[in-house]
Amino acid sequence: MTTKKWLYLYASIILFLGLIGMAVFNESTYFLYAASALPILIVIFLPDRDQAQYIPAKRSKNKKISITKQAAGGEATLSIAFPAGYVQWKRSKLYFHLDSITEAEAAGTSEARSASLSVLPFDLSVHPRKQGWIGIDLAQMAERTRGLAYTTDEVNRFVIRMSDLEQAALQMSVASKVDAAASTAANNKTLQA
Numbered sequence: 279m280t281t282k283k284w285l286y287l288y289a290s291i292i293l294f295l296g297l298i299g300m301a302v303f304n305e306s307t308y309f310l311y312a313a314s315a316l317p318i319l320i321v322i323f324l325p326d327r328d329q330a331q332y333i334p335a336k337r338s339k340n341k342k343i344s345i346t347k348q349a350a351g352g353e354a355t356l357s358i359a360f361p362a363g364y365v366q367w368k369r370s371k372l373y374f375h376l377d378s379i380t381e382a383e384a385a386g387t388s389e390a391r392s393a394s395l396s397v398l399p400f401d402l403s404v405h406p407r408k409q410g411w412i413g414i415d416l417a418q419m420a421e422r423t424r425g426l427a428y429t430t431d432e433v434n435r436f437v438i439r440m441s442d443l444e445q446a447a448l449q450m451s452v453a454s455k456v457d458a459a460a461s462t463a464a465n466n467k468t469l470q471a
Contacts, residue, residue, distance in 0.1 A: 287323035290316055330413065331366050333358070335375035345374055347440065348382040354440040357382075359392070362434040367420050371413035373405055376447065393428045394435040395419055402438070402446040412446050414438075 297313035300306070333343055343360045358374060365372055401418050405411035420430050 283323050287320065290319045290323060294320065329369060330371040330373055331369045333374040335378045345378050346380050346382045356438040356440055356443055358436040360434055363431055365416065367416055367430045369416055372416055373411045373413045376410045376412060392435045393432045394437050395423065395433050397436050397438040399442040399445060402442060404446060404449055412443065
């Protein structure tokens with residue numbers, strides 16, 4: 279949550295308490311009515327409990343995180359390596375940008391002691407508003423780790439098959455084409471009127 283939203287939240291709470299105080303001090307129902315409308319503003323500025331986590335797309339911000347495409351073996355995979363404890367598992371999704379994917383420089387660069395989780399196709403989704411961002415459903419991933427020998431806090435790598443990632447990217451491109459066609463149709467209707 280941005281600092282601006284925090285300031286609005288605190289200001290609306292102080293204004294609410296001030297209006298309640300004025301209603302009691304002046305014995306006025308008008309101040310009480312005004313105070314009863316303020317919780318709507320307070321709810322709007324409440325912090326989101328279920329926010330998503332983003333891996334920064336800029337290379338300077340995520341030096342400890344690597345998103346590499348590896349083609350060793352039969353099928354190409356995408357590996358997202360991060361320090362243990364980096365992923366905030368209470369969040370709903372972990373988003374990464376498609377532009378942050380790099381090619382693996384040398385074979386065998388992965389850590390010897392890494393706890394990996396496979397990301398399945400139904401764990402992937404596209405961001406509803408931001409172009410180029412792919413999300414991993416953390417709740418489903420955490421549920422699958424219950425039967426494993428390690429905990430989610432020990433996980434330091436996600437492995438995604440490139441075919442699954444390409445399917446999600448295809449879904450993203452189809453959605454953007456549909457949105458572009460809908461906006462073009464709406465513009466044509468306004469021009470005809």
